[in-house]
Amino acid sequence: MRHIYLDYNASTPTAPEVVSAMQPLLTEGYGNPSSPHWAGVPARRALETARLEVATLLGALPDEVVFTSGGSEANNAALKGVFFAARRRLSAPHLITTAVEHPAVETPCCFLESLGARVTRLPVDTAGLVAPDEVRRAITDDTVLVSVMHANNEVGTIQPIVEIGAITRQQGILLHTDAAQSVGKIPVRVEELGVDLLSVAGHKLYAPKGVGALYIREGVEIEPLLHGAGHEAGRRAGTESALLAVGLGRACRLATELPCEDHLRSVTDRFWRRLHERIRRSHRAQRTSHATSAEHAEREHSRDDRSADPGAVGRCRGLDRLGLPQRHPHDVAGAPGNGSQRRGRARCHEVQRGASDDGRRDRRGRRAAAERALVRECASTARGR
């Protein structure tokens, strides 16, 4: 029987170019990237080239990329890292997230609540969108992090991260986005989005399973999830896998070209239209080019009055199927701080983000230098072949 694989939101196949790039690391690249001798140096070079490739796709600096085991680890590192760093000055740090996050965000939030964090879960509208004004209203003096997914794993809705970023920046609060479903599928540039932390899952963009990345904006302090030797500039202990990093790096290089986004969108739209002929109501919001969800449409179709049931927003997104605790979507939201508190946070945030104009120009220059270095690295690799 011939199988047709349509579950790319769950995982993508590994691209043949990625497999080829990884192959030499299996046989020759066994050195420890931290070893200064002949075996370690090529592994380090492969690792750093891969870091540059990930950074180039995201518009980040290479030093802002930390390799992880995947999207779940990146989300855990971001949420717990900010929480534990904030705990040094606050007894009950406040986090804001949404009712439609993947369990890789929702479950760490539940865990942090058990340690004393306060978590607000914002509701979404019928298209799965969170309103930036809801984020603004939910901010309190103790808010340390807003975490809103970039693209939804079930229906592909793209959240208004740029607008939310403008609010968090003004308020001096960190912004994390779980971009597991968007990186490699639509353009994702950290500067344009205005995020401080961003999670990448390799196996959603044609890299193998077991590798991902966390973007941490320069200057943002987070407590590491794993303590040990100083790998990844002290941000994630454990000998780096040059093999897996190369897989992710090559996948990011392929994605940098994004050759098929328009084609993918037109095929998805055609598929969607055909489904829509059979299922009357469907979700029309901006969504990733490859995503559609019949289950979502069916659920919407079958509900007469979602507003009568506070847990319904989460359930109609399929969260009940994932076994998540159902919560009232209008969780606790306190008043925003006074003017001087806001200015204080904004100042502290500016220091954390290095967000001055000079800083931004400097970053652009450094990123361009990093991209030139990647081109040189690729050219010399090709010459050595």
Ligand SMILES: Cc1ncc(COP(=O)(O)O)c(C=O)c1O
């Ligand atoms: C939105 C989202 N976040 C996080 C994850 C978890 O990523 P990983 O499987 O790499 O741990 C997934 C995977 O399904 C996802 O769709």
